[in-house]
Amino acid sequence: MKRIGVLTGGGDAPGLNPAIRGVFYKASALGFEVVGIADGWKGLLEKKLVELTKEKVDEALLKGGTILGSSRTNPYKREGGPESVVANFKELGLDGLIAIGGEDTLGVAGRLVGEYHLPINGVPKTIDFDVPETDFTLGFFTALEVTTDILERLQDTANSHHRALVLEVMGRHAGWLGLFTAVAGGADYVLLPEQKPNVAHMLEQVKSVLDTKGYAVVVVSEGAILDENLLKNRPVDEFGHVQLGGVGESVAQLIQDHLGVETRCVILGHAQRGGKPSILDRILPQLQAIKAVEWLNEGHVGVLAAYREGSIKPIELTKVVGRNRPIPEELIKDFSVFFNGLGL
Ligand code: F6P
Numbered sequence: 001m002k003r004i005g006v007l008t009g010g011g012d013a014p015g016l017n018p019a020i021r022g023v024f025y026k027a028s029a030l031g032f033e034v035v036g037i038a039d040g041w042k043g044l045l046e047k048k049l050v051e052l053t054k055e056k057v058d059e060a061l062l063k064g065g066t067i068l069g070s071s072r073t074n075p076y077k078r079e080g081g082p083e084s085v086v087a088n089f090k091e092l093g094l095d096g097l098i099a100i101g102g103e104d105t106l107g108v109a110g111r112l113v114g115e116y117h118l119p120i121n122g123v124p125k126t127i128d129f130d131v132p133e134t135d136f137t138l139g140f141f142t143a144l145e146v147t148t149d150i151l152e153r154l155q156d157t158a159n160s161h162h163r164a165l166v167l168e169v170m171g172r173h174a175g176w177l178g179l180f181t182a183v184a185g186g187a188d189y190v191l192l193p194e195q196k197p198n199v200a201h202m203l204e205q206v207k208s209v210l211d212t213k214g215y216a217v218v219v220v221s222e223g224a225i226l227d228e229n230l231l232k233n234r235p236v237d238e239f240g241h242v243q244l245g246g247v248g249e250s251v252a253q254l255i256q257d258h259l260g261v262e263t264r265c266v267i268l269g270h271a272q273r274g275g276k277p278s279i280l281d282r283i284l285p286q287l288q289a290i291k292a293v294e295w296l297n298e299g300h301v302g303v304l305a306a307y308r309e310g311s312i313k314p315i316e317l318t319k320v321v322g323r324n325r326p327i328p329e330e331l332i333k334d335f336s337v338f339f340n341g342l343g344l
Helices: 016-029 041-046 054-060 081-091 103-116 140-161 176-185 199-213 247-259 280-297 329-343
Strands: 003-008 033-037 096-101 120-124 164-169 189-191 216-221 263-267 303-308 311-316
Touching: 003 016, 003 041, 016 033, 016 054, 016 096, 016 280, 041 081, 081 103, 096 103, 096 280, 103 120, 120 280, 140 164, 140 176, 140 216, 140 280, 164 176, 164 247, 176 189, 176 216, 176 329, 189 199, 189 329, 199 216, 199 247, 199 329, 216 247, 247 263, 280 303, 280 311
Parallel strands: 003 033, 003 096, 096 120, 120 303, 164 216, 164 263, 189 216
Antiparallel strands: 303 311
């Protein structure tokens, strides 16, 4: 019997368990034994497995997080790491692997395919929505429901107390979650990592909204760069990412100091990553997983099950290595109409 492994790496996201279920069902139907690799690439470095059964993956379908565990372990940052992964791959008797993750996890997969010819296919995941070559990453739309729900609640409080409220959301160096939350929840302004913040314009717009409406809500992406110093001496992970968070507080302080309005900041943090996957985050990840396994079985390896133009397409994993996907300028410009042009 052939053996296939599945791992989840990077930050957890709703939709990981449905993807694992898709892998399990399709691989089992093709006659593979399916084994879970614990905690992303760490599990392959340490040969740590998680038993998978039909009952387990069925039960996990509606649950957030990942039943395999996750980590930000980068084998390329460990002495002899990639070689250990290759050796353990063989020792575990794996004939293939499905790696579910964001640019980091998929980047490692791409390198292992390119440099060691390991048979790996990928499924894109991240609430940041920033994996290149795909128009869908599992977790994003569920996280967006959460952030938008919170923004709506903040409007009530901002209105009742005649305040300005700032909501800081995740997304790392891509502003998808920030922009879509602001558009879906009717924020008065948004600050994104893709643009140098125009503070004067933001203050002008917030003042005008306060004058007419009596309250204001502003969304800030955690990666918006207000002051480079804010990120000094922060911890950096194995993929070189600095720990973000806190820019919203500075934005709130600016608004309060310049406009004299009572202002509060809510940093949503990891609450936006948990919870059960939305319907979309159950259906598409299962389909992507099914295709990733199908291609692997056909010997078509080294590809990402990307969602493009309405269907799942195989895209070379090597195209993902070292890249991310910022919001296109035109989209920011289109939506800027809701924020008085964003000072573009
Ligand atoms: O990449 C997903 C993400 O949630 C980012 O939006 C955020 O900056 C980061 O992970 C947080 O990472 P951690 O869970 O390691 O604190």
